[in-house]
Amino acid sequence: MIAGFPDSALAMNAFVIDAFEFCRLKQQAQGEIPVAELGRLAQETVDRSGTIHWALSGDIDKLGHAQLSLAVSGAVNLICQRCLTALNFEIDSKSLLVLAKDEAQADTIEELLDDDEIDVIVGSAAFDVNYLIEDDALLALPVAPKHDVCPDGSVAAEAKGAERASPFEVLKKLKQ
Numbered sequence: 001m002i003a004g005f006p007d008s009a010l011a012m013n014a015f016v017i018d019a020f021e022f023c024r025l026k027q028q029a030q031g032e033i034p035v036a037e038l039g040r041l042a043q044e045t046v047d048r049s050g051t052i053h054w055a056l057s058g059d060i061d062k063l064g065h066a067q068l069s070l071a072v073s074g075a076v077n078l079i080c081q082r083c084l085t086a087l088n089f090e091i092d093s094k095s096l097l098v099l100a101k102d103e104a105q106a107d108t109i110e111e112l113l114d115d116d117e118i119d120v121i122v123g124s125a126a127f128d129v130n131y132l133i134e135d136d137a138l139l140a141l142p143v144a145p146k147h148d149v150c151p152d153g154s155v156a157a158e159a160k161g162a163e164r165a166s167p168f169e170v171l172k173k174l175k176q
């Protein structure tokens, strides 16, 4: 669900469309956004580097619902939860989003479609595409990113049952 939109003064790079018109006219759009301009995503990375590529196309599904196809891709440097160094991660996400006019209609459509692959979201005439792109990128991230083998070789340490400090504990120590 897209709950509310960021304040327009804060969203420097807002890209706003009439979501229903976009679908009705079967429009398409694409672009690039620096990770550094996507605050919530940037927060998940070590260095705010990278660029997110996106492509959006509008359509009407067989049942007459407005439907957006969104592809989001790009490499970001996440923080490995084991060794706390950079972990390169390739975002490559495609989603199908059916638009509802409000929450109640979203629930109805969700039941009707009964398809986990399709998300139903509330669309609007002032729909912030960048916010949607950022949501999609965030959902594509692993919950607890870890290197297969950390540069410091901490896989071996874990195998021996050694407890690793949580990032919060490490931060606490750094602050002391």
Ligand SMILES: [Zn+2]
Residues within 6 Å of the ligand: 080, 081, 082, 083, 084, 085, 146, 147, 149, 150, 151
């Ligand atoms: Zn690591």
